Amino acid sequence: MWTPEVIWMIVKGIGETLYMTLVSTLLGYLFGLPMGVLLVVSDKDGLSPNPVLYKILDVIANIVRSVPFLILLIVVIPFTRLLVGRSTGSTATIVPLTIAAIPFIARMVESSIKEVDPGVIEAARSMGAGNFRIVTKVLLVEARTSLITGMTIAIGTILGYSAMAGTIGGGGLGDIAIRYGYYRYESGIMIVTVVLLVLLVQLFQTVGMHMASRLDKRK
Numbered sequence: 001m002w003t004p005e006v007i008w009m010i011v012k013g014i015g016e017t018l019y020m021t022l023v024s025t026l027l028g029y030l031f032g033l034p035m036g037v038l039l040v041v042s043d044k045d046g047l048s049p050n051p052v053l054y055k056i057l058d059v060i061a062n063i064v065r066s067v068p069f070l071i072l073l074i075v076v077i078p079f080t081r082l083l084v085g086r087s088t089g090s091t092a093t094i095v096p097l098t099i100a101a102i103p104f105i106a107r108m109v110e111s112s113i114k115e116v117d118p119g120v121i122e123a124a125r126s127m128g129a130g131n132f133r134i135v136t137k138v139l140l141v142e143a144r145t146s147l148i149t150g151m152t153i154a155i156g157t158i159l160g161y162s163a164m165a166g167t168i169g170g171g172g173l174g175d176i177a178i179r180y181g182y183y184r185y186e187s188g189i190m191i192v193t194v195v196l197l198v199l200l201v202q203l204f205q206t207v208g209m210h211m212a213s214r215l216d217k218r219k
Contacts, residue, residue: 016090017172020162024094028101036109047131061103069161090171108150112143145212152208156201
């Protein structure tokens, strides 16, 4: 069973899993971070309350997060084909992964920023800081430890989603586990892919928590 071809397939699967996870996380934060900030700013107790904007963003986040990822994979197939020209493979899987990640990340960013002491915001206002400066120089800086912790959780969640994408040929370790562990009953390969997925999650968790600990001003 453990031929050079199988070993290379698993190594390639690790690379595809990391590719899907990291690119989807990056794109998720590219859109999810601003969305989370807007949710905080436009809230009724935010820097610039805007009930209409908050309600729109709130509904979008709730709707997307309510759709199970396996269903989302199928629903966005036409959109995925439009963007990348295909619906299977690691690059195609990045599209639904990013769509699922954006509202999840936005909610985590919103939660992290709302943990910032209101007194710090008032102090910045008293010194004449505008909303943009308060967001970039106060809120995001003060919430950085929580934001990194949230990013660690987000990466682990997205990695888990990437494994689910194996059910429709999404590539990576999940695809290997489905094709060999489920369809061909090769339990050895299934166990190895599961162990590798667990190790990857633990790696991201360890690195993320170490970074958060280093940036925690309370220590």
